Amino acid sequence: xxxxxxxxxxxxKSFKEKVVLNKLNLDVYxxxxxxxxxxxxxxxxxxxxxxxxxxxxxNGSISFGNLNNINNLNDKEKMDYMSKFGILFQNSxxxxxxxxxxxLKFASKQDSFNKILDEVGLPxxxxxxxxxELSVGMQKRVGLARAILKKPEVLILDEPTTGLDPIxxxxxxxxxxxxxxxxxxxxxxVTHDMESVYxxxxxxAFLKKGIIEWxxxxxxINKSRNSSVINFIKGIN
Amino acid sequence: MTRLLSSALTLTKRxxxxxxxxxxxxxxxxxxxxxxxxxxxxxxxxxxxxxxxxLKIGFNSLPVVGLTSIFTGMVLALQSYTGFSRxxxxxxxxxxxxxxxxxxxxxxLAGLMVAGRSGAAIAAEIGTMKVTEQIDxxxxxxxxxxxxxxxxxxxxxxxxLPLLVIVxxxxxxxxxxxxxxxxxxxxPTVYLQNTYNFVEFIDVFSGLVKASxxxxxxxxxxxxxxxxxxxxxxxxxxxxxxxxxxxxxxxLLMNYIITSFFFRL
Ligand SMILES: Nc1ncnc2c1ncn2[C@@H]1O[C@H](COP(=O)(O)OP(=O)(O)O)[C@@H](O)[C@H]1O
Ligand SMILES: [Mg+2]
Numbered sequence: 001x002x003x004x005x006x007x008x009x010x011x012x013k014s015f016k017e018k019v020v021l022n023k024l025n026l027d028v029y030x031x032x033x034x035x036x037x038x039x040x041x042x043x044x045x046x047x048x049x050x051x052x053x054x055x056x057x058x059n060g061s062i063s064f065g066n067l068n069n070i071n072n073l074n075d076k077e078k079m080d081y082m083s084k085f086g087i088l089f090q091n092s093x094x095x096x097x098x099x100x101x102x103x104l105k106f107a108s109k110q111d112s113f114n115k116i117l118d119e120v121g122l123p124x125x126x127x128x129x130x131x132x133e134l135s136v137g138m139q140k141r142v143g144l145a146r147a148i149l150k151k152p153e154v155l156i157l158d159e160p161t162t163g164l165d166p167i168x169x170x171x172x173x174x175x176x177x178x179x180x181x182x183x184x185x186x187x188x189x190v191t192h193d194m195e196s197v198y199x200x201x202x203x204x205a206f207l208k209k210g211i212i213e214w215x216x217x218x219x220x221i222n223k224s225r226n227s228s229v230i231n232f233i234k235g236i237n
Numbered sequence: 238m239t240r241l242l243s244s245a246l247t248l249t250k251r252x253x254x255x256x257x258x259x260x261x262x263x264x265x266x267x268x269x270x271x272x273x274x275x276x277x278x279x280x281x282x283x284x285x286x287x288x289x290x291x292l293k294i295g296f297n298s299l300p301v302v303g304l305t306s307i308f309t310g311m312v313l314a315l316q317s318y319t320g321f322s323r324x325x326x327x328x329x330x331x332x333x334x335x336x337x338x339x340x341x342x343x344x345x346l347a348g349l350m351v352a353g354r355s356g357a358a359i360a361a362e363i364g365t366m367k368v369t370e371q372i373d374x375x376x377x378x379x380x381x382x383x384x385x386x387x388x389x390x391x392x393x394x395x396x397x398l399p400l401l402v403i404v405x406x407x408x409x410x411x412x413x414x415x416x417x418x419x420x421x422x423x424x425p426t427v428y429l430q431n432t433y434n435f436v437e438f439i440d441v442f443s444g445l446v447k448a449s450x451x452x453x454x455x456x457x458x459x460x461x462x463x464x465x466x467x468x469x470x471x472x473x474x475x476x477x478x479x480x481x482x483x484x485x486x487x488x489l490l491m492n493y494i495i496t497s498f499f500f501r502l
Contacts, residue, residue, distance in 0.1 A: 054373050082377045093370040097362075106378040150378070 005030040005064070005154065005186050006051060012059035013046060020046050022210030023060065028154075033180050033187040035197045035218065037232065038207035044190040045090065047207065048156055051188070052085045053078050086152030090159050092143035094131040100142055101127040107149035120145045121175060137168040141175070148179060155180070157189040161196055173199040194233055197221065206232065269461050273391065276383040287389040294355045294390075294456070295397025299404065301354060302347045306405040309342050310334060310412025318421055327421070331431040334413035339440045340499075343405035344398075345492055348451035351398065352484045356459040359390055360480035363463030364473035372464070387460045391453060398452030399445040406441065443499040450495065451488050458484040 006028035013021040020043040028034055028051075036044050049055040051062055053070050061069040064081070073081055086107075094103050104113050104127075117124060120141040131139055140160060147155060160176060161169035173193075177200040180187050189196060197204055197218055204221050206214040206229050214226045224230065317333045363386060366372050372382045410432060417423035459480045466476040 049373075052377065054376065079376070079379060079381070083379045085377055087374070087377050089370045089374060091369055093374040095366075095371050095374070096369075106375070106380060146378075 002032070003030040004028070007063040008047075008051065008060070009063070010060035011047070011050060011057050011062065013043075013050060013055070013057045019210055021050070021057070024207075024211050026205055026212050026215075028186065028188060029203075030186055031184045032202045033189065033200055035189045035191055035201035035204045036207055037190075037192055037194075037197065037204060039232070040192065042207050043210060044207055045158055048158060048188060048190055052087060052156060053082050083150070084153040085156055086147035086150055086154070087156045088140065088143045088147045088158060088160055090162070092131070092136075092139040094139060094142055094146070096131045099128055099130050100134075103131070103142065104146055104149060107146045113145070113149075116145045116149050119148075119179070121171075137164050137172065140164070140172060144172075144175070144179075148183075148185075153186065155185050155187045157187065157191075159190055159192070161191065161193045169193065169195065176200055192232075265465075266461060269464070270457070272383055273388055273457075276381055277388050280381055280384045283385055283389055286385065287392055290390050290393035291397055293358075294351065294393050294452075295400055298347075298351050298354055298397075298401055301350045302401045302405045303408050305346045305350055306338070306343055306409040307412040307415075309346060310338060310409035310414075311416045313337055313342070313409075314413040314416035314421070318417075328431070330417060330421075330423075331413065331428050332435045335410050335432045335436045336440060338409035338413070339406050339436065339444045341444070341492075341496070343402050343409050344444045344447040344451060345488065347398065347401050347405050347448065348455065348488045348492075349485055351394075351401070351452070352455045352458075352481055352488065355394070356455040356480050356484050357477045359456060359459030360463040360466075360477045361473055363387075363460055364466030364476040367464060367466045368469055368472055382464075387464070390460055391456045394452035394456030395449050396452070398448040398455075402444055402448040403441075406444065439499065439502065443495065446499075447492060447495050450491050454487045454491065455484045458487070 004027050006026075008024060008026040008028075011021050011024045012019075024047065026047075036047065038044050046055065050057045053073065056071050061071070064070060064084070067073070067081065070078075070081060094100075095106075101113065104116070113127060114124060117126065122138065122141050122145070126134070126138070126142070131142070134142065144157075144160070147157075157176065161172050164172060173196050176189075176196070179185075180200050187200075189201065191197065201218040204214075204216060204218050205212045206226070208228055214224060214229045216224065221229065222233065313334050314330055317330050318327060321327050321329055321333075363372075366386070372386070375382045375385060414425070414428055414432075417428055418425045462476040462480040462483070463473075466472045
């Protein structure tokens with residue numbers, strides 16, 4: 001039985017005249033892995049930023065559990081709300097003035113990070129290094145470690161494989177698959193990498209022109225008859 | 238005729254837009270300030286970050302402030318000699334030097350130098366953190382960016398600038414002393430005696446008040462513009478420019494206001 005965790009209802013968001021989200025509806029179900037796909041600039045990041053509370057939407061509502069409209073939360077409640085999410089940002093967003101250990105301490109006060117580093121496939125020696133000394137792929141691994149370390153209710157991955165070469169991308173994909181499938185955590189992945197979708201998505205939402213134009217099981221996306229979806233998949237692969 | 242009317246209309250529209258955006262940004266600045274106060278009172282204070290910033294803004298600015306002060310003191314001595322020797326008032330040079338340095342030049346020049354040095358650095362650092370989503374990351378990691386990034390910097394500015402200016406005062410007076418004693422054949426003891434007897438508490442104090450206000454303006458503007466940086470490297474560059482220009486103008490404006498306040502006392 002699927003259980004709704006996040007309900008996005010008629011979300012509207014614009015910047016000046018540019019409408020990014022136009023009465024968008026989307027349900028996110030507990031313990032499922034949802035991929036949001038769509039062209040670059042279609043508003044995928046904006047949508048996730050609205051969901052986690054980093055950005056206020058103009059109209060509509062986002063509900064999470066028994067919270068009805070997260071736009072109405074005050075500053076303090078917003079902080080608590082955001083702490084439910086573990087986020088891997090598009091460019092990792094590690095604090096570049098701090099070393100990796102200090103970065104991870106933001107997510108958990110513990111002293112030893114051996115276990116988590118092992119999980120994301122990084123050596124212990126990395127703790128003393130600074131983000132700028134790491135490759136992009138390693139930064140993503142650290143970002144992932146930081147996101148899951150705080151044991152979030154919902155994991156958000158914004159383009160986890162963009163900017164990586166195919167080999168590293170495949171490694172990251174299978175790493176995420178293991179983490180997601182093992183812990184059964186609710187996951188929202190923004191991507192335009194179909195490999196990610198095939199690897200670890202249960203459901204897929206296709207975002208175009210400010211709405212979810214197609215929604216369905218990841219297994220069935222190749223059989224979709226929606227022309228935009230077909231073009232999108234063809235365009236990538 | 239209609240053309241004239243319509244162009245007048247667009248002109249008025251544009252004018253209103255400018256006026257509106259001016260008041261809008263004032264509103265934003267005030268809101269930003271109130272948030273700083275609120276979170277300072279209600280939430281965690283990061284002592285180690287404050288100390289780090291204190292070193293960065295205060296201690297690391299010592300060479301720059303020292304250099305500007307000594308040259309200013311030297312120039313001041315030379316220029317006032319040119320003027321005062323015309324009516325044989327050379328003996329007033331130590332007085333002019335110490336008064337100008339403590340009341341005016343040390344705080345203003347230190348303020349402008351630190352605005353260029355630390356204000357720009359703050360705007361660039363926080364701006365980069367903003368556009369690379371590091372600030373968003375902080376928020377989702379239960380860390381209030383106001384407490385973690387902004388308040389320690391502003392406090393460091395408010396406290397370190399007066400200390401810098403005390404050093405600047407001393408070095409500036411020494412600059413005047415060096416010129417008068419070595420070049421203009423003043424008696425060293427008399428020079429220092431004159432300076433010491435002449436300067437009053439209010440002279441130094443008003444300079445330190447200025448310095449504190451400038452320290453606030455520099456760090457506040459740096460933080461504000463950095464925090465509102467948008468759209469990549471270009472946006473960060475713009476925020477740095479805005480931060481230096483706005484804090485420099487505000488320094489000169491506040492300098493006048495504070496001077497006229499102490500003028501009445
Ligand atoms: N702060 C902003 N101001 C104006 N437009 C923005 C802003 N942020 C994003 N946009 C626009 O919103 C659209 C969606 O952006 P985004 O969600 O980042 O796309 P993506 O699907 O690639 O993640 C883009 O066209 C972008 O230009
Ligand atoms: Mg994006």
